[in-house]
Amino acid sequence: MPEELLLEVKALRTYFHTARGKLAAVDGVSFDVKRGEIVGVVGESGCGKSVTAQSVLRLLDEKHDVSYEGEIRFAGSNLLELKQRQMREIRGNEIAMIFQDPLSSLNPVYTIGEQIIEAIMLHQKIRRKEAVRKAIELLRLTGIPSPEQRVWEYPHQLSGGMRQRVMIAIALACEPQLLIADEPTTALDVTIQAQMMELITELNRKLAMSVLLITHDLGVVAETCQRVVVMYLGQVVEMADVASLFARPLHPYTIGLMGAIPRMDSDRTQDLQAIEGSVPSLLNVPSGCRFAPRCAYADEQCRQHMPELKRDAASGTMVRCWHAGTLAEAFEATEAAIATETSEAAERAEEKGGVQHAIYP
């Protein structure tokens, strides 16, 4: 049932109660993940991706720090209404998470093996010896050399990338239905990154594991995701399937995002393209469209009124912009130019292909 909704986030608001006041880090986010689907989440740093992810698992300190509003439906039940004990059944079992910060997310006083084994034994009824074997296997899968030995090392003895892979291994050990991966490959070199994404997509295919992939690497998004959610300042600004997003981004922020990717063929003497200005403070959000202060196309309407997330008739993309339609056309023009460049680049790569094909028959 590929169309079955596994996770459905509806108008989620996550508030932090700080000394400076109540602060909505996530402000009305809605999206869904279907069973077996890989959904990418991209967005400006600090826009609330990690908070959204952790809200789904309700990992934030509800006693003191946060409160939620809205609905998070997972396999039919609203997670926000569950008791902590019921939540525990879901965590790891149904939904697993890879954290963004690998060092502080690993317990410094246990070997990585211990931490992986713990996850394995928690969800699979097997004996420890078997679990050890599995842990080593998982490490091997994540491309960590000499896993038999590494498994007994402590987090501080590993490199940044290795720690990240340990996090991945822990999450995969749970064999969840939904994997939330918060920037799982930032510390990995491209070869290992590719290997990791391969691993994840394979599990996705084989076990119909859904993935919510938070990343900054649009390359990874393009290669692995089926749908993409674009966030900006606590809100979803655009949501589309991957092809149409890259082909026809509608929101000016998304357009800016596409333009800022450093390309392999860019002019190195030039500055990279970037959207001017910075994200406004969460304590002081603009009343209208949240992107308006930085948007080149913003007009009075944008500054006064917050646009709703609406379906764009042409592409089926959900977008939060008053000018979605007009902007798309403007983008397509530039896109065409880039497309030719890319295909040229691809051709060039093809020419040097001798080497590559020699390696990979």
Next chain:
Amino acid sequence: MPSIHEQEGGPMPLLEVKGLSKHYSTKRPASFRKSLVKAVDDVSFHIYEGETYGLVGESGCGKSTLGKTLLRLVEPTAGEALYQGEDLNRMPSRQLRASRRQLQMVFQDPYSSLNPRKTIGRTLEEPLIIHGIGSPQERTELAMRMLETVGLQEEHYDRLPHELSGGQRQRIGLARALILEPRLVICDEPVSALDVIIQSQIINLMRKLQRELKLTYLFIAHDIGVIRHISDRIGVMYLGKMVEEARTDDLFAQPLHPYTQVLLSAVPIPDPRVKKERMILQGDIPSPLETVSGCAFHPRCPFAVETCRKLAPAKREVAPGHFAACHLA
């Protein structure tokens, strides 16, 4: 932009590394045998003033260790690191502390490198206080300006690290390194947690600072696009060793070492329409825990010949300014 320093007979390099090694010995469980991790193994290179030296390599190949060893945050096992002709490894600690004003580091792990008890403002002012720069007022002002510079707001001044997002923390790390206006900054993945827009802003900023202040960067990153954009020269590390070193354009035009070739082929392309054939490395993944005879890459190298299995290749200059450690290059 290749700079004049790279030409033969140019001025003295700002940083010259000779035969630097860092070996960790770790205890194996259930046995008293110790094993040696050669995290950095006999690495030599140099960096000129005002240039950006990009460092790429497989995860776990020793890049971070190299960076930390250079600044003597971990004591090297062997070798020297000459900063302006003076060996950092032999410098008395007082002098070393003083030179650290000019040598800064951005840590790979942004959260744990920030003191969880200090507000962001305090963290940013700390280096200024250490080196006795400015009055408290000026320091505050400088810190606030730095916050804006890296795309954060004034409100973040009073926050604590755990109240920030990953990318925000990373920017704090960068801001802390840059606030001293150092001469050499070792950036260990300074932009990995940033979205491309802020990443672009930061990279542009770093380049601007470099132009204005003649900053020198040792830039460790996994994002080939970023590395390519910012670096003047690039070093490729594999298993603790420097396997290739060249000017950026040369490297991209003509990668000599097979590992470099694999690396470049694996770069994901941000276009769902292009389905690229990626090179996936075969063979056993090597480990710095085991000593491999011959070339460290041979177990995975498709071209490996008998010599590769027996003899470790030395780094040699294949083309002008283009070094590689491969028998076949």
Next chain:
Amino acid sequence: PASSEGAAAPVESAAAGTAAGEKLATELKYPLAQTIPTLDPHLSLGGSNSTIAVNIYEGLFAFNSKYEPVPMLAESYELSEDGKVYTFHLRKGVKFHNGKEMKAEDVAASLNRWKNTAPRAKSSFSDREFEVKDDYTIVLSSDVPRNDTLAQLSHVLNFAAIMPKEVVDAAGPDGVTEYIGTGPFKFVDYKTDQYVHVQKFADYQPVDAPADGFSGKKEALVNDLYFTLATDNATRFSSFLAKDFNNVDVSLDNLPQVESDPDVEIIKNLSTDFNLIFNKKAPLFSQLKYRQAVASVLDVDQVLLGIVSTPELYRLNPSYMYKENTKWYSEAGSEAYNQKNPDKAKQLLKEAGYNGEEVTLLTTKDTGTFYNATLMVQAQLEQIGIKTKIDISDYATMLTKRADPNGWDIYVGPFLVPSTPSQLLYLNPTYGFADDAKLAELLEASTSAIGDDAIKAANDALQAYEWEYLAAIKIGDIYNYNAIRKNLVGLTFLSNIPNLANTKLVE
């Protein structure tokens, strides 16, 4: 328990006073409130020591309840006409715990060691030696008559215990290493800081006289006797409540808890006297006027109340002897006792030219009573304008400080009950450095007097002079309460030392 009544035959059918049908316990635990510095009876003055020693050892004589010496190991004695030569005839067939028969050589060795080590014995025996005449006869002679000889030999503190010669010869300076006597109980072991275990001595030879005080017939009515150390008052009392002990000293605070218990008898024991000692070498109190000033102001009721908190537990007594000690009790000079006359005191101070010098009161908190008494005295001194300071330290430190003529003025403390004036330490230089020719002379006269009337006269003169000279000021005598379970039969006390021979525990 009721079931045992009449069923079992008495363990000790021969025991004196054992009623038919009684079942006697074979084991008795007796609480000891203080640690035992040494088990050597000759060495120590401590009460704990004597409590144990009187069961293991015996002397030539023992006090009866009137503090009169009664022969114990001695069969009889003779005193020469001039009162200078004592001849002691020993009982025959008395066995030591090691099986050896007691002979004159043992007695001479023991007593010569005793007189050389025991502080109390020193003044009266320094010029005399116990000599062996034959196996069962000992002779003691001196240049002057010594009317305190028998009392000294009877006293249970610094006990003139008789032990085998070998033991005496083997003794080091810090005491004997074997505890062998002739008493009704033999020493078994001393578990440091836990208990001393003694056991009925089967070959014990009692004297054939009624038991009175420590004199007369003794019989061990329990097989095993444990002197259990319980230094904490509350613990001792709780153990009594829990029936671990069958007798215990009771503080005023605890009294209500046992008073109403029909199984418990509360008895009052004369426990000690209290005296105020002057340092006669101190700048102020070397002058008689100052001592008189203190004597004038002193309100002993208050001080005694301060010590025991209830009028029930003290009695006024101007004599340095207990009233019970009929031979030596004297009320001479008692006008000076308990004057409560601050005006006179102030006058005396003025005459003496008191100028606000600070008076140091030496005390210790190791036993609460010293301290409370000192505080009360302090309050009274301050009342007449004497500036005071309390120097409080632990007991050992206090002992050392007191031996030093510098640094203290007044010390208030109890004195283990003397039986003759020669044992009054404050009358000689030991305590407070009394240094007065007339006092020494009168003291000498009181011990060398022969005949009851002569003794009484000499003693009255001595005490009258002491109230003039004021080496010390008598404050009074205090009692303590003892709770004794009714099934503990026959326990008596003398000078607050229990006599456990003839004591039985009915189950």
Next chain:
Amino acid sequence: MTAFIVKRVLSLIPILFIMSVIVFLIIYLIPGDPARVMLGDGADEATIQQLRANMGLDQPLILQYGQWMGSALQGDLGDSYFLKKSVSAVIGEHLQPTLSLALLAELIAIAIALPFGIWAAVNRGGWADKALTAYTLLGITIPGFLLSMFLVLLFAVQLKWLPVSGYAPISDGLWNFLKFLILPGVSVGVVMSSVIARIVRSSFLEVMNQGYVKTARSKGLRERSIVYKHILRNALIPILTVIGGTFGTLLAGAAVVESIFNIPGLGQLLVHSVSRRDYTVIQGLVLFIAFTYVLVNLVVDLLYAVVDPRIRLNK
């Protein structure tokens, strides 16, 4: 590791040496001497001096020290003036009760402190936390003798479940041994537990918000496992230190409780020895306590490295 232990044990030698000198000096410094105490109130000066001479106390300090050191080096710590036994035998006798009491009390303390402290930390600000504050407050302020008296009154005198006081060696049977130790164990344990519980709470608060706790939670671990496995071990170092400290303190003897419960332990021995100036015993005891304390701390330090692999001791 072995090198570290060896070095640490060797470092004992100078400590013990310096301590022995200091103890000697202190003993010389404080007034009072064993001869006077032994002879008691009213002994005359000559006798005292004679006994002092016989005990060798009239000799110059250096000479006394030399003699003591000489035999100490041969493993002979001298004889007790009062107990007529060798010091090592005396210490040996008093060690078992103290050790038993210390172990039991520490166990009780930990059994109370860990769950209670954790519970309070997890419910920071809640009523569990307030209960802990009240408990620790009472635990630390109620004098040991009061608690002991209360326990005795209730369990020994009223309920008659346990004996009032005393001690039986373990060779008398386990229950005989334990029944004497339970009440003193509890009264010491309660005080210790309030010391430990507070540090448990505060250490827990330090680490409870770390990232790895989130990771553990996201694995679906039960809260118990998270607390006892992940948080506890990270919070353990200060807790271990305090446990080590309290245990060390207990090994030096709990004089008050020992005296109330009549347990012939090192604490009583020390107090008695000090009060009667049993120099050789004091000397031996101080050195012994120093020795055990160094040992306890060595174990604690070794545990640091076991608990937290990042801590390197021998570098």
Next chain:
Amino acid sequence: MEKAQPSLHLAKRKRAFGNRRRGLLKRLLASKTASAGSVLIIVVAFISFFAPWISVYGPHEVDIVNRLSPPGTEHWFGTDNLGRDIFSRVMHGTQISAQVGFTVALSVAILGLVVGLYASMYKWLDQLLMRTMDALFAFPAILLAIAIMAALGPSVSNLIICLIIVFIPSVARIVRSAALVAKEQTYVEAMHALGASQTRILWQHIMPSTISPLIVQSSFIFAEAIIVEAALSFLGAGIPAPMASLGNLLADGKMYIYNSWWMTLFPGFALIISVLAMNLFGDGIRDLLDPHVRQGKGKK
């Protein structure tokens, strides 16, 4: 790229700067525990300071006729076995004990912090300092107290010296343990990279992680010092007589606990209040320094 925003006005920044400082003070006041603690401390200090004026009886004034009288209008807290007014004695006792406890706790905290921190930093110092601490610990308090009192004379300050020596090791060890953990954190490495001196790292970055256990331990030592003082007093090595201290009062009360409970109850109560005040204050400070707690204040 040129920075787009106009830089903030200096005035505005200054305001922010001021805000931050005020925030700290405000937080201190806002912390319920800390302010409750401070209030209690002030009350205790106030009462004990004005004790001579509040009570009609002197603390050493004996009145044997009225000994052991229960609390009433005449003697609010009753009298002791010598007829001394318990109220007055408790007030004076609190003053002296709080003074002893506080001085000892504070000095021990400071000294223990220094010793523990430096021991954690240098291996050779560690050996030297911690072995010294072991040695200090091994010295029985009684022996030390008797010796110090004998050598320097009995006085409150000498008692304090003795107690400080007794308690330093426990604090030093706990500080060291926390510092050993903190020292291996990456942010400490980062401070090295910035060129911070050892001293700075020690005091600015490692020290804060030791504060929490330090405060917990010190607030205990406050109570412990008062109680140990009682034990020492009993051996004549405590606060010189006839000064009243809470410890002395409790020890005196022991003899009369069943019938004259007021001799124990009131000093005990005073002790609890003083210790509670210190603990609350300590807890408040601890919470202020905890980054997570700081933030959590917002909810509700």
